[in-house]
Amino acid sequence: MPLPSADLIAEVVDQLGAPSRDMLLSVGRSTIAVSNLDKPLWADARPAPFSKRDLLIYLAQVSPWLLRHLEGRPLFVTRYPHGAGGERFFQKHWDTPPPYARTVAVWSKESRAPRDYLVVANLQTLLWLGQLAAIELHTWFSRVAPRPDAAQLGTRYADSAEALDASRLNYPDFLIVDLDAYDYSGREAAGSEPELHRRGFNRVRTVAFEVQRVALALGLNPYVKTSGRTGLHVFLPIVRRFTYDEVRAMAEMVGEFLVSLRPKDVTLAWSVRDRAGKVFFDYNQNVRGKSLVAAYSPRPHPAGTVSMPVSWAELGQIYPTEFTLRTVPPLLAARGDRWADILDAKEDLDAILDAARAS
Numbered sequence: 001m002p003l004p005s006a007d008l009i010a011e012v013v014d015q016l017g018a019p020s021r022d023m024l025l026s027v028g029r030s031t032i033a034v035s036n037l038d039k040p041l042w043a044d045a046r047p048a049p050f051s052k053r054d055l056l057i058y059l060a061q062v063s064p065w066l067l068r069h070l071e072g073r074p075l076f077v078t079r080y081p082h083g084a085g086g087e088r089f090f091q092k093h094w095d096t097p098p099p100y101a102r103t104v105a106v107w108s109k110e111s112r113a114p115r116d117y118l119v120v121a122n123l124q125t126l127l128w129l130g131q132l133a134a135i136e137l138h139t140w141f142s143r144v145a146p147r148p149d150a151a152q153l154g155t156r157y158a159d160s161a162e163a164l165d166a167s168r169l170n171y172p173d174f175l176i177v178d179l180d181a182y183d184y185s186g187r188e189a190a191g192s193e194p195e196l197h198r199r200g201f202n203r204v205r206t207v208a209f210e211v212q213r214v215a216l217a218l219g220l221n222p223y224v225k226t227s228g229r230t231g232l233h234v235f236l237p238i239v240r241r242f243t244y245d246e247v248r249a250m251a252e253m254v255g256e257f258l259v260s261l262r263p264k265d266v267t268l269a270w271s272v273r274d275r276a277g278k279v280f281f282d283y284n285q286n287v288r289g290k291s292l293v294a295a296y297s298p299r300p301h302p303a304g305t306v307s308m309p310v311s312w313a314e315l316g317q318i319y320p321t322e323f324t325l326r327t328v329p330p331l332l333a334a335r336g337d338r339w340a341d342i343l344d345a346k347e348d349l350d351a352i353l354d355a356a357r358a359s
């Protein structure tokens with residue numbers, strides 16, 4: 001996938017720096033109508049609110065890294081037309097996307113017919129989504145691209161449920177561990193999810209290091225990123241040999257093992273009440289059609305945070321609000337993508353399971 005050049009990104013950022021509230025944005029050979037550029041989308045961010053203009057500039061600046069993590073993956077978005085503190089809605093399907101946007105037709109069991117998903121492949125599509133106030137970008141964990149390990153898998157995504165089951169989109173690139181703290185600060189409204197605070201994040205961080213230890217013992221290569229809210233996401237890259245159902249079962253086994261190691265800290269409980277004071281290990285994200293926000297996707301946290309890949313060495317020192325629309329572009333420019341090699345670090349779960357049986 002060709003990535004946007006530094007010159008193209010500079011041209012886009014320069015156009016967005018003009019004082020116009022509305023404009024026709026030239027992006028290569030495409031033109032995108034953008035409007036309400038000064039509308040605050042993160043009104044409570046400090047030292048100044050983040051506007052739609054800031055979101056579009058951010059998407060342009062991080063596009064060389066963000067697009068790599070979106071490549072070939074069906075995507076849906078969470079749109080916040082009135083800003084991060086307002087009402088939201090999810091959008092999975094698009095009837096009339098612009099001509100520069102690529103799509104893939106995927107069989108829908110609910111509709112009993114194929115439906116189109118976006119597959120974001122260029123800067124133009126990113127900016128169009130930003131204009132729609134699509135703050136969160138959610139990608140599948142499987143993709144249509146054959147390399148490096150799926151040339152033998154099917155490509156009939158739209159024909160039938162059976163064809164989809166046999167296709168590349170039913171074989172994920174990762175085993176996912178989604179960790180969320182249910183350690184309440186005491187400031188939450190009744191019935192609300194826990195807010196981000198240091199005690200809760202420290203607990204999630206401790207459990208993430210346990211996941212790292214278990215993954216390495218299994219022969220897997222764990223990668224970690226902030227969720228941009230209260231938790232952490234650990235991705236274990238795997239050869240595309242197992243279906244979502246099989247990978248989900250393996251993730252559940254890892255979760256049960258973590259609970260046996262740290263029963264006072266980790267829970268798989270579905271009842272929110274039973275999670276209180278613990279870290280929820282959510283293995284059920286390992287399902288086709290479910291997703292977590294992509295690496296470098298913005299989040300609706302009041303600080304304008306971003307889901308940020310970090311190294312395990314960095315994890316002990318960082319805090320999620322350090323990574324925002326303002327701070328992440330210069331960090332990426334200075335140090336690059338901590339997940340740049342994630343698809344090159346795949347391990348074969350089949351071989352690992354055989355070795356475990358033999359030992």
